[in-house]
Amino acid sequence: MEEALPRRGRRVTPLPRAGETYADQRGEGRRLRVAWHTERDVVVLSLWRDNVCTGTFQLTAADAADLVDVLGAGRDVSYAAALGQRRAVR
Secondary structure, eight states: OTTSSOOTTOBOOOOOSSEEEEEOTTOTTEEEEEEEETTTTEEEEEEEETTEEEEEEEEEHHHHHHHHHHHHHHHHHHHHHHHHHHHHHO
């Protein structure tokens, strides 16, 4: 797949089999695209505005596992804080 790893200003290409996109809460066509490239053992995070790639970051599979842990820990802390606030209001 020649355009599997988008470069700045490239148009949208099909996602590899293992990938997903996420909308930015600010809207305006902003999206984060996550694409696993098992042949290179990397995860590519790319930022999109409408159908134009504005930047990429290549993460090793090992670092991707660490990122998942960081995101999970942040979610847990956020959930615990929200739960504590709800209990304080009661």
